[in-house]
Amino acid sequence: MSVFRSSAHALITGGASGVGYSVAQLCLKHSMRVSIVDFNQSSLDIAGKSLKGEVRLIKADVSSRQDWASIREQVGTDVDFLMLNAGIGGRGTWGDEDYFDKILATNLGGVVNGLNAYVPSFKERDGKGPSAIVITGSKQGITNPPGNAAYNASKAAVKTLAEHLSYDLKDTSIGVHLLVPGWTFTGLSGNTPGSEKAKPEGAWSADQVANYMYAKMQDKKFYIICPDDQVTEETDKKRMLWSVGDIVNERPPLTRWRDEYKEEAEKWMKEQKV
Structure with missing residues (x-):
């Protein structure tokens, strides 16, 4: 039996748009009850008009523990599928405190708060039916491209939290x-x-991500690394292996983007088999 089943209860943060919205649609197609948490009221209003089924909409800030207490009060603890998906982007640099505070509070704090709010109840209800927790990360939290330190750090931390969980x-x-x-x-x-x-040509739709996630969950995969129409699974694996190689081979960090390693990295990417 799958967590995607009739009468099961899904709680999705960042669920009023993007991947979260597509996963909400997927849940509703399986006759699940769906609670959506989002900070954007206009997105919630549009979602409320377009989603068909048993849906609860909650405006909340996932970085706030007080808001999570309110979410628990409204949603209850009978959640079978928890998706911690809310996240924000943004650009900034060293010395820009707001840039770091906002991104880390939402992308990392929102996951920490959600896990602390619901993991205990998941453990209490273990064995009463299939349940699952999905945390949305980013390739930037694995391969760590330069230019967005706060976002990459938040997603790297999210990966670590998910692995420990x-x-x-x-x-x-x-x-x-x-x-x-x-x-x-x-x-x-x-x-x-x-x-x-x-x-844009090359990008996946949010529905494609949701369907890929669903298939990998049925196969009980922890790491759900989605390709797109520009980057293959093989290329993703090579990029991840090269990044780990910086540590193993005692190179400087982020050598894929350093001029002195450009030719070596490109040659390795072409020749490496995975």
């Missing part, structure tokens, strides 16, 4: 999964709810 729950029936989308046409790339902007 998976280990800590290994002797339970609770599935834990790290969803890592590729290039996806969501609000972070201009596809806000109500927008008529066309999907």
